[in-house]
Amino acid sequence: MTAPIPAERPLLRVAGPDDAAAVLSAADKREPGRLRTAWTAADIMSMEFAPPKWAVPGVISEGFSLLCGPPKVGKSWMSLALGVDVALGHKALGSIHVEQGPVLYLALEDTARRLQNRLRKVLGERRAPTGLTLATQCPPLPQGGAEAIAAWLDRHPNARMVIIDVFAKLRGNSTPGASAYDADYAAVSRAKKVADDYGVAIVAVHHVRKAGSEDFLTEVSGTNGLAGAADATLVLKRARNQGDGVLHVTGRDVDEAEYPLTFDPNAGTWQMLDGPADEHKVSSTRGAILRFLRQAPGSTPKVIADGTELKPETVRQTCSRMLADGQLAAEPGGRYRVPGVTAVTPVTAVTQAELTCENSSDTPSDTAREP
Numbered sequence: 001m002t003a004p005i006p007a008e009r010p011l012l013r014v015a016g017p018d019d020a021a022a023v024l025s026a027a028d029k030r031e032p033g034r035l036r037t038a039w040t041a042a043d044i045m046s047m048e049f050a051p052p053k054w055a056v057p058g059v060i061s062e063g064f065s066l067l068c069g070p071p072k073v074g075k076s077w078m079s080l081a082l083g084v085d086v087a088l089g090h091k092a093l094g095s096i097h098v099e100q101g102p103v104l105y106l107a108l109e110d111t112a113r114r115l116q117n118r119l120r121k122v123l124g125e126r127r128a129p130t131g132l133t134l135a136t137q138c139p140p141l142p143q144g145g146a147e148a149i150a151a152w153l154d155r156h157p158n159a160r161m162v163i164i165d166v167f168a169k170l171r172g173n174s175t176p177g178a179s180a181y182d183a184d185y186a187a188v189s190r191a192k193k194v195a196d197d198y199g200v201a202i203v204a205v206h207h208v209r210k211a212g213s214e215d216f217l218t219e220v221s222g223t224n225g226l227a228g229a230a231d232a233t234l235v236l237k238r239a240r241n242q243g244d245g246v247l248h249v250t251g252r253d254v255d256e257a258e259y260p261l262t263f264d265p266n267a268g269t270w271q272m273l274d275g276p277a278d279e280h281k282v283s284s285t286r287g288a289i290l291r292f293l294r295q296a297p298g299s300t301p302k303v304i305a306d307g308t309e310l311k312p313e314t315v316r317q318t319c320s321r322m323l324a325d326g327q328l329a330a331e332p333g334g335r336y337r338v339p340g341v342t343a344v345t346p347v348t349a350v351t352q353a354e355l356t357c358e359n360s361s362d363t364p365s366d367t368a369r370e371p
Contacts, residue, residue: 052253054099055161055201056082056092061253062199063231064192066167068206068220073238073245075205077268079163080105081122082203086160087129093261094271101160102131104152106138108169121268140172141190149191153198160201164191167204184225192229208235216248238263244273285310285318286327290338293328297337304336 039047053062060082069075085092089100107115115134133152139145153159164170170191174183188204195202206226208219216235220227227233232251238244245263247270250256260273288308293299296307301319305312319336322328329339 053160053199053201055086055203056096056098058257059092059096059234059247059249059254059259060161060201060203061232061251062195062201063251063253064188064195064229065201065203065232065234065251066188066206066220066226066230067203067234067236068208069236069238070208073236074263074270075236076107076109076165077118077122077263078236078270079165079203079205080107080118081269083132083161083163084119084122084126084129087132088126090126093259094269096272099160100131101158102133102156103129103160104149104156104162105132105134106162106164106170107134107136108138108164109166110136112136118268121266124267138170141170141187142172145170145172146190146194149194149202150198153194153200159198162195162200162202163205164202165205167191167206170204181223181225184223185229188226188229192231195231217250236261245270285314286322289315289318289322290327293336293338294341297341298331298335299337300333300335 054060055062067075067079082092083103083105084090086098086101087103089098092098110118115136119128133156138148149162153162167187171187172190174180175186178186191202191204194200207221209221216237217227217233219235220233230251232249232254235248237246237248245261247259247261248257249259261270262273263270288310289304292304292307296303299307301316302312304310304319305315308315319328323330323336326339328336331337
């Protein structure tokens with residue numbers, strides 16, 4: 001009989017092959033016997049399955065997810081804040097209720113001092129969660145890392161999430177002779193197996209290519225084997241020197257969606273914004289016009305200018321360009337509305353205070369050629 005795993009075994013350190021074997025043996029005992037892998041359609045339809053476990057409902061489900069984005073866009077801030085919110089049971093991204101549970105955060109590019117500084121900012125006045133375990137070292141997945149994570153999950157059976165920051169530090173070397181696609185697929189599959197065995201969400205921070213693309217999935221750095229093997233892919237985009245960003249999400253158990261976000265550098269946190277993501281991917285002038293017209297469809301440029309405090313000429317020119325770009329629809333009498341939003345009666349006078357519309361200051365690009 002295999003000896004039990006010592007309770008005092010150091011966190012994320014595998015002593016040797018026997019220790020790793022003990023972990024795998026313990027995992028096998030949870031599902032004794034040969035697993036069935038084929039059914040008739042009638043069998044499948046008669047089966048009852050537990051709903052998937054969500055670390056962040058609607059965004060991060062159990063399984064393996066890639067969280068991708070360009071360098072310095074705020075991926076590590078987002079992953080750390082998500083870990084804190086789940087460990088505390090607080091709202092993730094400022095608005096999503098989560099179930100509290102232990103979280104393992106592998107900060108493989110950080111030091112204890114940097115983690116303390118970041119935690120101090122993210123926590124604010126909140127207490128530090130005892131359910132959040134942080135580690136700056138872990139063996140690569142092929143050299144005992146998968147077993148080490150599994151061992152932590154054995155000690156925390158109610159764990160909600162494991163965060164790997166960054167995935168490149170943990171993926172390990174490729175098998176000699178393997179193609180780039182096969183190597184990427186195998187690297188994800190190792191972590192995915194742990195996620196599937198334990199029914200937990202594993203989120204791996206990763207990079208995107210320098211060249212952009214209309215399809216956010218093709219921006220993931222590496223071959224299609226990475227996104228293909230992952231259960232879900234999240235891509236965070238934010239223009240340089242801009243606070244607003246968009247989180248693109250797609251996956252097997254996650255509905256494809258775009259979430260508009262804003263980054264607070266003072267708190268080191270991302271907050272979900274109201275309204276469609278498209279409004280936050282355009283310039284400040286177009287965004288202000290879109291927000292106004294969603295509340296007051298059928299407005300003339302003069303009414304829009306009064307309500308947004310933009311210059312009338314800027315509004316007139318911008319509305320014309322937005323009409324040409326398909327962002328606005330025209331009504332008789334020179335009035336505009338957002339496509340899909342119907343104007344019941346013409347709007348003649350609406351104040352900014354009445355609509356609680358955000359202020360939008362003019363910039364040189366607003367008064368010249370508004371993009």
